[in-house]
Amino acid sequence: MTLPSPDDRFVSTALYSVSEDAWHLELHRVDDAGALVLAVVPDEDPAQQPSVSFATRGRPSESFWDVPYEVMRWFMDQVDQQVRESRGWMGLRPELVAVVHRLREEHRGWILDEDLPGVLAELRATVPEAELPTVLEAAFGRTS
Incomplete structure (x- = not known):
């Protein structure tokens, strides 16, 4: 551009x-x-x-x-x-930065709809529910 x-x-x-x-x-x-x-x-x-x-x-x-x-x-x-x-996501708490970095590396910035439920289940085990939208936005550019 x-x-x-x-x-x-x-x-x-x-x-x-x-x-x-x-x-x-x-x-x-x-x-x-x-x-x-x-x-x-x-x-x-x-x-x-x-x-x-x-x-x-x-x-x-x-x-x-x-x-x-x-x-x-x-x-x-x-x-x-x-x-x-x-x-911007790198300014999150260090533990969230680590989660986002891992997701970005693993999924290269995007995720299929059918893979989202499994990733959400995994995230719910480590990320507080209130911070899930922030992590999803940082990792995949989406909140759900």
Whole structure:
């Protein structure tokens, strides 16, 4: 997905890297194919932290790129939103994070309707009933 920035000289792209289990958000100049800034937001492993990298190119005098403050702020707002959406569940209690992580690993983020009753029975043995919707939302994007 490509989004234009407030300054029409820049765009942002968001791609999912399956091999890294992470979102890649890139800030580009419209007239240049290379990314100026790359943000990586892991969404599967709570031990992996988001990171931001800046491109360097050519000779030292050519390795700096002017990015207006408002564009950088806009891009970092996008990164912040992606962190909240992808990693919000990682702010749950540690025991719930462990349950969600296991479910996401086991089911890869989705579950068939016919498998849900078995998973719910298993969860009810370890997760308080009031927190089941939160766990299901974090693991599968659904509350029932």
